[in-house]
Amino acid sequence: MNSRQQNIPIVSSDDNIPSSSNNNNISLSFDCNIHDRVSNSENNSEVTVYDSTCTIGTLSRNIEVEDMHQCYNDDNSSSEAEDDKTVEDDSIDYVEARILTEYFEKLQNHIVKDGKQGPQEYDQKHNTFWIEPPSPFFALYSGPADPKKLYYPRVFLWSPHRLVTTVLKCPNCRQKLNSKGFNTNPRAHRVVDIDSCFYIMSSRYRCTNKSCKTSLNAYDNRILEQLPLHLQAEFPAYLTHRSAVSKHLGDLLRIVMQNGMGVHRLQRALREFHTLRHSRLHLQYLNSLVHRQQYPTFHDIPHGSNPIIYKRFSSFKDPEGYAGYIPSTRYLRLMYTALIDQLRPLMDKELAILDGIILKGDHSFKVPKHMAKLGGLSAFTALYTLCDEYEEIRLQLLVPTKSTTHLEAPLKEMMNSYHLYNHQQPDLFFTDNVKGDRRLLERSLLSLKRTLHTNNNHAHNIQQSTNVDLQKHPVPFLQLPSNVSISLIQSNDQVEQAVQAI
Numbered sequence: 001m002n003s004r005q006q007n008i009p010i011v012s013s014d015d016n017i018p019s020s021s022n023n024n025n026i027s028l029s030f031d032c033n034i035h036d037r038v039s040n041s042e043n044n045s046e047v048t049v050y051d052s053t054c055t056i057g058t059l060s061r062n063i064e065v066e067d068m069h070q071c072y073n074d075d076n077s078s079s080e081a082e083d084d085k086t087v088e089d090d091s092i093d094y095v096e097a098r099i100l101t102e103y104f105e106k107l108q109n110h111i112v113k114d115g116k117q118g119p120q121e122y123d124q125k126h127n128t129f130w131i132e133p134p135s136p137f138f139a140l141y142s143g144p145a146d147p148k149k150l151y152y153p154r155v156f157l158w159s160p161h162r163l164v165t166t167v168l169k170c171p172n173c174r175q176k177l178n179s180k181g182f183n184t185n186p187r188a189h190r191v192v193d194i195d196s197c198f199y200i201m202s203s204r205y206r207c208t209n210k211s212c213k214t215s216l217n218a219y220d221n222r223i224l225e226q227l228p229l230h231l232q233a234e235f236p237a238y239l240t241h242r243s244a245v246s247k248h249l250g251d252l253l254r255i256v257m258q259n260g261m262g263v264h265r266l267q268r269a270l271r272e273f274h275t276l277r278h279s280r281l282h283l284q285y286l287n288s289l290v291h292r293q294q295y296p297t298f299h300d301i302p303h304g305s306n307p308i309i310y311k312r313f314s315s316f317k318d319p320e321g322y323a324g325y326i327p328s329t330r331y332l333r334l335m336y337t338a339l340i341d342q343l344r345p346l347m348d349k350e351l352a353i354l355d356g357i358i359l360k361g362d363h364s365f366k367v368p369k370h371m372a373k374l375g376g377l378s379a380f381t382a383l384y385t386l387c388d389e390y391e392e393i394r395l396q397l398l399v400p401t402k403s404t405t406h407l408e409a410p411l412k413e414m415m416n417s418y419h420l421y422n423h424q425q426p427d428l429f430f431t432d433n434v435k436g437d438r439r440l441l442e443r444s445l446l447s448l449k450r451t452l453h454t455n456n457n458h459a460h461n462i463q464q465s466t467n468v469d470l471q472k473h474p475v476p477f478l479q480l481p482s483n484v485s486i487s488l489i490q491s492n493d494q495v496e497q498a499v500q501a502i
């Protein structure tokens with residue numbers, strides 16, 4: 001497991017990856033539903049007093065996350081279609097707005113002037129990665145009124161080679177990488193945050209090995225992996241190929257998805273936040289114009305016969321103005337899948353270190369119904385979940401049939417994990433299909449047989465006292481506690497009376 005993956009932005013090769021290619025993720029929020037299902041089945045199940053020493057292995061899951069989200073998303077599908085129509089996903093065809101290009105070019109030229117010392121933002125006086133635009137009040141305070149000053153975004157300056165003492169190496173040939181300055185097309189990578197977008201202005205590196213010709217950005221995973229962890233932690237975004245979300249938004253995305261809010265509602269909330277910020281800036285600009293009317297500066301006094309004409313504040317999406325952008329639900333879902341994909345090794349690890357003496361397993365047929373179908377047919381018929389006595393999921397996998405053959409290998413891996421962590425072996429296993437599962441469980445979870453053997457001695461004693469045939473009933477009978485009485489109810493009246501007595 002690579003613990004650093006938490007801090008590494010995600011760079012996928014293509015934003016258009018179909019969900020089926022990311023089919024190995026599962027959301028934690030999903031757990032509670034599974035628990036319900038398993039505990040329900042437990043109530044109806046036969047009780048097998050198997051004694052076991054179990055096994056628990058690594059989690060084996062093949063779940064199509066995107067469809068799982070739909071399963072637990074309470075938004076209706078028509079609103080999804082509506083959202084996808086009304087909010088265009090320009091993350092695919094992103095073209096840098098001219099006003100931004102000019103702004104970034106100015107910043108880059110300024111940084112180049114700083115020379116070998118690198119960006120002045122990195123020096124002791126500033127100690128920051130961020131270039132913040134002036135606050136709106138100050139931006140409008142002096143000079144001619146120009147809304148352009150309010151369109152400038154925050155910029156994250158990422159030139160990690162300036163900040164490490166080691167040499168960054170080419171991921172292909174391990175030769176030294178040289179900086180070739182900042183990217184110029186586009187000049188910065190857009191990142192969607194909670195109420196606005198910021199931009200990552202990154203250095204680009206080229207391999208010094210002439211036959212290699214590798215060239216990559218400073219935000220590439222293969223560069224980030226070479227940095228000290230505390231420097232990696234400064235990187236503020238989760239990236240896909242052409243777009244990105246801030247860590248704040250990415251973390252929020254994970255939380256809302258796992259608490260039933262759903263990607264559509266989050267997208268609407270983002271639309272509200274982003275447009276609200278735009279509206280507030282617009283209002284602030286208009287108020288500043290009113291103020292200028294009352295207290296004109298040199299720039300507000302007409303010279304000659306031409307009246308002063310102030311520029312309009314642009315619309316939210318105007319690429320020549322504010323250039324606002326809200327990601328589509330599709331993009332947010334893709335991002336969530338990518339995020340969970342990164343977290344999956346950690347989640348698997350969490351599951352693998354769980355122990356469980358009492359296990360319970362059952363098939364659920366609900367989830368596959370919500371999954372995408374191939375040629376009208378489901379690839380899977382059931383979701384098998386195995387929980388421990390604390391209702392923690394210990395093993396989970398989608399299976400094409402209810403046959404136990406699909407469970408054998410995962411159970412074996414689970415067993416290996418038990419041995420690896422020196423967990424106490426399972427003693428009991430609850431299932432609603434005792435006859436069907438018995439052979440598999442005894443073969444896979446050897447500790448069940450061991451306990452069974454122990455219990456056989458106990459059963460023998462019971463047999464002596466109750467004349468039960470040990471061959472037919474190798475497992476001891478459950479005995480009712482002494483304070484429980486049995487009454488036979490045969491009529492409706494008796495049922496009513498019994499219910500009244502509860």
Ligand SMILES: [Zn+2]
Pocket residue numbers: 170171172173174175207208209212213214
């Ligand atoms: Zn190279």
